[in-house]
């Protein structure tokens with residue numbers, strides 16, 4: 646038994662996770678590509694430029710082109726991108742993956758080298774050439790996420806809390822939200838609070854931040870950052886949208902969930918970067934077996950349980 650299977654036995658079963666994904670994630674899969682995609686939404690009473698200016702402070706977040714679809718990713722090492730597994734596992738076989746950061750495009754070291762764990766939605770992608778002109782994000786390893794102000798960063802479609810996400814501008818956008826809840830599977834949740842409508846709040850304070858924001862599907866794989874001791878850390882990877890109105894369009898009242906990075910730094914991310922040939926990593930041929938949608942994801946997770 647390897648360290649990952651031991652660790653992840655503490656997390657919800659694959660069945661529990663997939664049942665949640667079947668409700669939330671399946672809707673996301675259907676809208677992960679441009680013709681349907683949706684992404685980060687902003688307050689209706691704040692200018693968009695406030696959000697795009699904030700994003701310029703987060704160089705480590707790039708755009709991930711997955712065939713005709715898109716997601717986001719975070720550079721955590723000059724050779725490595727941390728992102729979400731779902732957009733990759735839902736891509737058809739043979740899909741070309743490229744990472745755009747600092748105005749440059751990087752191909753992958755080899756196609757489909759994402760690594761999935763049992764019960765978490767993370768993937769590591771190795772770049773074919775190092776992205777030396779960009780400072781990688783610092784990974785958060787503390788325990789101060791709950792109650793912190795998070796800054797969510799990503800690319801993709803946008804809109805306001807009133808309209809939901811409607812427009813794709815391929816502009817990087819960042820906004821803030823309070824991390825109000827961390828669930829048993831290590832997902833950090835924040836709700837999109839509507840100014841002067843406290844009844845639409847479902848978590849924590851009903852008062853929105855000055856740049857209250859919610860990511861959506863084009864942002865999946867992007868980063869949630871927190872500040873501590875004067876430094877900025879990557880604390881979460883955008884994973885799921887939860888909603889109560891029938892539409893996962895990231896309008897007011899919806900919630901965003903990010904995978905808690907600190908759970909995986911020492912036992913998953915750092916060992917894999919140090920030694921990608923680790924026995925816990927599925928072999929490349931396994932990755933080629935990934936099909937479309939949740940069946941592919943489920944297969945990858947089951948294989949990881951060995």
Ligand SMILES: [Ca+2]
Nearest residue numbers: 823836837838
């Ligand atoms: Ca909120």
Ligand SMILES: [Ca+2]
Nearest residue numbers: 888892894896
């Ligand atoms: Ca909604």
